[in-house]
Amino acid sequence: MDHSHYFIVLTGGPGVGKTTLLKELHKQGFHIVEEDARRIIREQLEANADGLPWKNKIRYAKLMLAASTASYLMQIRQDHQDYVFFDRGIPDTLAYIAMEGLAIEEELIHEAKGRRYHKKVFILPPWAAIYENDSERKQTWQEAENTFKIMKETYSKLGYEIIEVPKTTVIDRAQFILKALDQQNY
Incomplete structure (x- = not known):
């Protein structure tokens, strides 16, 4: 079964409202997959390890790839019949x-091309009114x-649309996405 039709990516820079939007989609009955970055950062800090974006960028990237791949594969095993928002x-x-100017290994490109999501990828633009830094979000x-x-x-x-x-209310953002997916009746 081709699961890519059901796997919807929400992406964008830090502090653009992705987590809030995902919570709204979950409230509307959709399955969500939370971001791995904050969990990885917390684990690395607790372990006093260096797999952090401000310490060892390559290690951090490999941890992110492993976590993203594991999340993807876990959702395939669950055999969803409705949208899953990542x-x-x-x-x-x-x-x-x-962004970090590091060399992209061929293995990473192969992984990204081999594990496909829905052709429509939703990106949230930078939004100064809601942007905040915290202990895990240090970007300017x-x-x-x-x-x-x-x-x-x-x-x-990678061929995604x-x-x-x-930039509007979280409910309007959720409706915008569902309408773009032809799911406005949810």
């Missing part, structure tokens, strides 16, 4: 590597804007 997808790791506003640009380029290069989610 807070970031495997290609986000490629975008992170590109300029880095957040750059992340958006590189995420868009990365998904486009990029749909920018408007």
Whole structure:
């Protein structure tokens, strides 16, 4: 069975409202897959390890790829018959590597091309009114804007249709996505 039709990616830079939007979609009855980055950062900090974006970028990228792949494979095993919304997808790791100016290993490109999501990828643009830093989100506003640009380029290069989610209420954002997926009756 081709699961890619059911796997919807929400992506974008930090602090753009992805988590809030995912919670709204979950409230509406959809299955969601939370982002792995914050969990990885917390685990690395607790273990006093270096797989952090501000310490060992390559190690962090490999941890992200492994976690994203595991999340993807777990959803395949669950054999969903409705949409599953992912807070970031495997290609986000490629975008992170590109942003950091690191070499992208062929294995990573193969992984991103082999594990496909729905052809429509929803990207949330930088939004200064809701952007905040915290202990796990250390990017500057300029880095957040750059992340958006590189995420868009990365998904486009992989053949996805990029749909920018408007800056509006969380309910309107959810309805926008469902309408774009022809699911406005949910």
